[in-house]
Amino acid sequence: MADISFRKVVKKFGEVGVVHDFSLDVADREFIVFLGPSGCGKSTLLRMLAGLENISSGEIAIGGRVVNDLTPRERDVAMVFQNYALYPHMSVYGNIAFGLKRMKIAKAEIDRRVHAAAATLGLEPFLDRKSTALSGGQQQRVAIARAIVKTPGVFLFDEPLSNLDAKLRNHMRVEIARLHQRLSTTTVYVTHDQLEAMTLADRIVLLRDGVIQQVGTPREIFERPRSQFVAAFIGTPAMNFIDVDLHTPAGITIDRTRFELEGRSTVVAGIRPAHFRPAQPQETSNLVEGTVDLIEFLGNEALISLQYAGVELGILVPAGQCPAVGDRIRMTFDPENLHVFDRQSGASLRRSDAERSRAVA
Known part of the structure; x- marks a missing residue:
């Protein structure tokens, strides 16, 4: 089980509060989208969930286990960043396998997982290429493949499509939706793009100034806005x-x-x-x-x-x-x-x- 719970989570940078008393339950296998304008706290929440940012107060639990004091590696999450964060000197294979090598996974198992992820995302023809020789959409697929080979309990996406052109954004949005259907992994996705939120989410968490404005299915929020x-x-x-x-x-x-x-x-x-x-x-x-x-x-x-x-x-x-x-x-x-x-x-x-x-x- 990879359910997630936030309990009265607060984040301050000095005296400035960016997340205020945030509480939310995410069900196992649910696709949740944090949506809102720039500066609303959505990426900060994702980074706190990943362990990349300390929380000022409150509690975050994954699979019933409080993770406040755990390192990112101990949280059973995999994150896909906005800028892809690929190693330019490595091949596609090397980028996908990098995290598994650090986890000391057996070489045969690494090979099996890399090829399975590459097949899922259509990357098999590019495994020997350097990441710098790929298009933006292909690089994003490599970043996603690197995340799924870890078979984490939770996927985290931080505005993964914002650097792509409109046509590629549409294509990758469909790919992410199909990937979630196939893997059924709990997913938390951050975006400022309401079209991404409406088409991907099981539920949307709409934020403003670090405060939840409404939580609901895309249809509920569209048809019955609370404000x-x-x-x-x-x-x-x-x-x-x-x-x-x-x-x-x-x-x-x-x-x-x-x-x-x-x-x-x-x-x-x-x-x-x-x-x-x-x-x-x-x-x-x-x-x-x-x-x-x-x-x-x-x-x-x-x-x-x-x-x-x-x-x-x-x-x-x-x-x-x-x-x-x-x-x-x-x-x-x-x-x-x-x-x-x-x-x-x-x-x-x-x-x-x-x-x-x-x-x-």
Whole structure:
């Protein structure tokens, strides 16, 4: 078993706190992604888990064993770094085998593991090449192979794809997903790229300033963000936000059985660009009308921009139904796709299903 637990983990550099009271349980074989903007503490958490950074207080356990005072080698983890950290004077074979040689594994077993990892990652034709003669994607596969030959209990990935171009990132993301399916090893993956998080994770841990903002499956976080920050960070193109005066009958209509509005005069409404649709002539609720001032073609879709209620809205439409710049359009959205947030705290005002049932009753 390689479950992981963080208990009230704190990290300070001098007087500056970068991780605050962090607690999380990771199940055996789970793929967890730490996601957040630069400086949110995600890489620091990974380095503390790996034993490369001391914790200021709290407790980290792997497989039920507290590892606070254990060296990286004693923790049964393998880490893949952003910069690959390959030895340029060594062959691919030598790079993959290096850690096993330090562990004093028998030569025949090293050879078996290296060739098995190379076959898994498509590296067999390159085993005799120097690492400097490889492409970026091939070098990243060597770094991953070097990690998996150790057969660790936990894989750690620190922004492993950030140095690759877009096409290679997509390819390697698929490779990492397939590798996890094949090996079923507990994995903790750090990234600032929400697309990587959404496509790879069993669960996402979204961080901000060293504090967890939300933990959940990609679908949970996308569909039920707990705050305006989460809603803004997850989703491409980004969610639209509009200030709504609850005492003004015109404009956006908010269902008081779905949202906790008591004691508030203004809130922030959120609508994702993909949730708009053309309004029928008879529709008068939740209307967004404006003149198209910018169009971005995205292939099968187009992102159109218009001014509404003092903000610029982004609306996704099929490319074949795209209006022209200067056209006047009427759009609406289904009420179930509306998000509402407190204007001061940013917290979601969505009622739970139980609260909604009571409000209806």
